[in-house]
Amino acid sequence: MSAKKPTRPTKASLNRREALKAQRLAEAKRRRRTRIIAAIAGVVVLAVVVALIVWVANRKPATPPATSAPPSAEQIAPPHGSSQRAWITVPSDNTKADAPIVDIQFDYQCPVCAKFEGVYATMFETLSDRGDIVLRYHTRTFLDGNLQNDASERAAVAAACVDVADSTKYALYHNLLFTNQPAEQAGGPGFTDDQLTSVFPTAVGLTGDALTTFNTCYTNRQTLQFVRDVETNNISAIANPSPPNAYLFGGNTPNTDTDGSCTGTAGTQIGTCGTPDFYVQGVRISLTDLLNSDWTPKAADADALLALLRQLAQA
Numbered sequence: 001m002s003a004k005k006p007t008r009p010t011k012a013s014l015n016r017r018e019a020l021k022a023q024r025l026a027e028a029k030r031r032r033r034t035r036i037i038a039a040i041a042g043v044v045v046l047a048v049v050v051a052l053i054v055w056v057a058n059r060k061p062a063t064p065p066a067t068s069a070p071p072s073a074e075q076i077a078p079p080h081g082s083s084q085r086a087w088i089t090v091p092s093d094n095t096k097a098d099a100p101i102v103d104i105q106f107d108y109q110c111p112v113c114a115k116f117e118g119v120y121a122t123m124f125e126t127l128s129d130r131g132d133i134v135l136r137y138h139t140r141t142f143l144d145g146n147l148q149n150d151a152s153e154r155a156a157v158a159a160a161c162v163d164v165a166d167s168t169k170y171a172l173y174h175n176l177l178f179t180n181q182p183a184e185q186a187g188g189p190g191f192t193d194d195q196l197t198s199v200f201p202t203a204v205g206l207t208g209d210a211l212t213t214f215n216t217c218y219t220n221r222q223t224l225q226f227v228r229d230v231e232t233n234n235i236s237a238i239a240n241p242s243p244p245n246a247y248l249f250g251g252n253t254p255n256t257d258t259d260g261s262c263t264g265t266a267g268t269q270i271g272t273c274g275t276p277d278f279y280v281q282g283v284r285i286s287l288t289d290l291l292n293s294d295w296t297p298k299a300a301d302a303d304a305l306l307a308l309l310r311q312l313a314q315a
Helices: 011-058 111-130 143-147 151-179 193-204 208-219 224-235 245-249 265-270 302-313
Strands: 101-107 134-140 277-280 283-285
Touching: 101 111, 111 134, 111 151, 111 302, 134 151, 134 224, 143 151, 151 193, 151 208, 151 224, 193 208, 277 302, 283 302
Parallel strands: 101 134
Antiparallel strands: 101 277, 277 283
């Protein structure tokens, strides 16, 4: 039996082989090009990462911009500011002799303060207008340091300037600051000067000479020293020795978290320490004394709130 002769490749099969070879070479070339591009991209990304690391390592912690009064600015105290420079009393022409004193500490950038205001502000101010309570606002500014801005101080200066310009608008302006509170954001601008000097004054009805007085006061930061004294006098145990600091100043010990610090679980979630803080006739009360667990008020109206406050003052 004779051996089978090998089959000679046809022209078509040769063409197919050449095509497959060309295809494999093209694929290999594409893979090499992809690897080169990936390597270049990796180098670029690495360079960016290194640059960011160097930038972060050399970046100094931000400090809140100073809200400085011009050297020539005359410093004035708001007419309803306390002689101890620790609060502003909400104006009322009808204060009764037995009206309990209610002290509230807050920061205009404090989210929990805003939440509380949304529940109780109208009731408290109704009682103040009727003369059933003496309502004293201790305007704090410590959140400027936490949030790396100066919005709390500027808002406090503006509110005090409203008391200077037209004290009947003070409570309304105070409420607007909370209802328009900016989102709590480290390094964020907080309240804008346009809000403080145009939007809010217009909303509360500051006009004519009162508006001119307000703008002069705010532009020159004429209540700045008072605002800074309020912060100092509400937090410094040296400035306010006990007794009788609890009654005069509404307390000067910042609220602490359950673990005894300002930075525990609840403190971190809320982002505040020391506000909101309440006193009735010098007796410290808590949010849970006034609010249910779902943030509904324990007092349904102003009369019920007055009765609750009198009860808490006896605790």
